[in-house]
Structure formats: structure tokens, C-alpha cells
Amino acid sequence: MTRLRQASAWRKKNESTTNDETRKVKFRHSAFVIVSSFVIRTSSFLFSAIFPTALQAEENVSVLGSKPKWSVLEKYQETITHDEFNRLIHDVYCTHGFAPDLIEVSAKTAHVLIDRDSPKFFTLRFAVNNAGRKPVPHLWRPAKSLSPARADKPLVGLKVVLDPGHLGGKWAKMEERWFQVDKSRPVQEGDLTFRVARLLAPRLREFGAKVSLIRSGGEPVTAKRPDDFRELARKILIKNGVPLPREDVLDPNDPAKEQTIRWQSEILFYRYSEIRRRAALVNLKLHPDLVLCLHFNAEGWGEPTHPTLTDTNHFHLLVNGSYLAEELEFDDQRFEMIRRLLSRAYDEELPLADMIALTMARETGLPAYEYPTTNSTTKVGMSGYVYARNLLATRLYRCPVIYCEPYVMNSNDAFVRIQAGDYEGTRLINGVERKSIFREYADSVAEGLVDYYSKARARGD
């Protein structure tokens, strides 16, 4: 297992599993250094460089994270029974187990370690039974609590945020979400996802939803840029066994590029800083009932200027869960896991994801993606397409989040469809009449939402 993880950590960003934290592999208990996961594990002195007063010396938080405020969990006292807590922790959030010194569940309480470096615990008191359970507080509204809707406006009043994954535009090459076949139009995931969001927003509004996009065009939400993270990147590299890190990438195909200050500072910018700023927008300003993260998947394409195309094409959806034991070691991730569990976002996410999976399977005709290992994912739900996985976005957005990963961008089929661009109606593509790939994506997601909310909320006509 350790070997597998180490091997997978060395994969390039564009290889077989291309979700945002593919290389989220840590090495707390490993004798080996895994350079590509350097950005994951850092100690607080690294943060003091950019957040001089925010963090103290002994903190154990993940990159660009902050010390959790455990007292906010007080509002969840007696909102969950022992059995439900157990079910969620074993079947969804900690499917790979957890260290007994981190979380201890007894008949009446759960004790969760607050601080890895000192034995302080948060104590959650369970409701005695379902009848005695206090209501679960949250800012987002489950389908059941939305006001009744007319049959033709099943999404009326629903606040949806669309999060088109990545940045695209001039950042696409830096993000390693870029490839080009000969002289054809370059494929840039961040541009594709934005196109889908632009089509999906009006579809959802037609059914009554209030929709906002988390970014406009190819501009980052974060105000930071790679140069702002050079010092942090250098410290992360030194901390992880590269005493004299090189400044620059000399050969983009050399895996050692990950040991350079440039590569580390870029990923701190476009992934960690960017997603954390998007989370701040969602949690502090937009307060949606649902976030849809829109992505396209890919298989390893090798050199971006001479990419490999494949016949493999598939899709899957992700919800938050399936934390690795190493991830639970971080005070902030352990806290966010417990907060998410207690918020019951899963109860909304899972049936909705299953519903979207059905409409997408029907519209796209794609088979379910099967992860090559189960290190970081757990299949959940009934459709066969939905996995739990601990990604930054699914963990940090404090509301139900569905993370969509349809289409292998470098599959022969998807590539031709992407090159065909967006169009109305259908066209003959590879011998089959098809909608544009962007409309097929947007329409099938919209249909899934309509099906779910039509059934789950009260009728008001």
C-alpha cells in the first residue's frame, strides 16, 4: 500500500486520476520523502512567514489552513444519535478507519482530539434517541425545508453556486490542464468548465433557481499570485528534505520539477490559495443551498504537446468523505470532517448525486469510472457512479457539494466533440447524432436537479 501511494504520488498532474488533489499523499509515517506532496504537510513555522500573527508554534494544520474553532461545534450538541454518528463515520467519512487516539466513540458521547500536540478533546453529546434529537442547524436549506414549488418551477428559490473547476485561459499551462494535438485548438479544462457553467446557469434559472458563478472568465478569485508564495514554497521544500531547492523548472517533463520553488509556488497559488478563496466566497458571502463543481476528467496524456488519445471514456461524481488516516491527523481536516458530518450535508448530497448520475448516464451513455485503487475513495449510493473523496472543495464549502467528473478530455470521442465546439441541436459526430458536449453536460446536470427537487420538495400548485 505504501509503495502504491508513493508511486501514485509521482504521477504527473494529468495522469489517470486528475481530481484536484490527486497527489494528496502524505508521509507522516513514511521513511521516504515524497516531493510531490510537499505542499500538503507543513508545520506552522512555514505559515508564520505569511500569517505572522494568525498561528502559533505548535499547530498542525494543512496548507494555507488555519487553526479550527472547535467551539462552533457546540451548536451540534444532541443533534445526532450515537447510531447515526457511527453510520456516517464508518460508511462515509472514515471508511479507511481512524486512529483511536483521535476519535473515541462511546454510547453517549464522541471525544475528538482538538490538537495533535496536546491532549485536549471536544466532547460531542449524542441525542438519546431520534425523538429527542435537536434540529440540525445550517445556513443552507435541504430540499424538504424549501417552500412548496409549482410543478414547472421545481427549483424556485433554490440558491445554487456553480464552481467551474480550474482557471483556464493564460493559466491553463501552469495548471497542467492543457494539451494540444498538432495544430488543433488547445484543450484547456478551465475553459471547458466555464463554458458548461455559462450554459447551465440559464437552464437552472428557467426552473426558478438563483444561480451564481464563483468566477468570471479566466480570472482567479484569489488576489495572490505565485510570486507571493515563493518563500513558503522554499520553506516547504527545505522542510521536506531539499536543502537547496532550485528556483526554476529547466525541463517541464522532468519529475524533479516538483522540487523547484517555481512549481511549488505555482501550485500554492492555483490550487490551495484559489480554492480556499472560493470557499471563503461560498461560506461568507454567497451562502448557497448547493454548490456544483464542474470538471472534465482525463487519462494520462503524457507530453501536452504530443498528447496520447485513448478510447477510454467514463464519468463519476464525488461527494465529501473517505478521509485517509493521515488526513485526519491534521487538526483542521479532522475538525472539518466532524463539522461536515454533523451538518448532514451528506443526506442531501448523496440522493442528489445519485439522481444526477442517472440523468448523466442516460444522456452521455458513459460507463462509471472505476478508481484503480481504493486508497482515497469509497463508492457510495445506489447508482454506481458516486464516490466519497476528501477534496479541498468538497471539504471546505459548507453546504451540499456535488463534484462532477464526466468525460475523459483526451478520449478520442470527447476530443472530437470538444473540437466541434458548442452548437444548437445535434450534429453527426463519429457517426452518431449528438448534442454539443457542453450542452449535453449542462442539460443532464439540470435534469438531475429537476428530478431530485421535484420529488424531494413539497408541491405547491
Ligand SMILES: [Zn+2]
Ligand atoms: Zn478538474
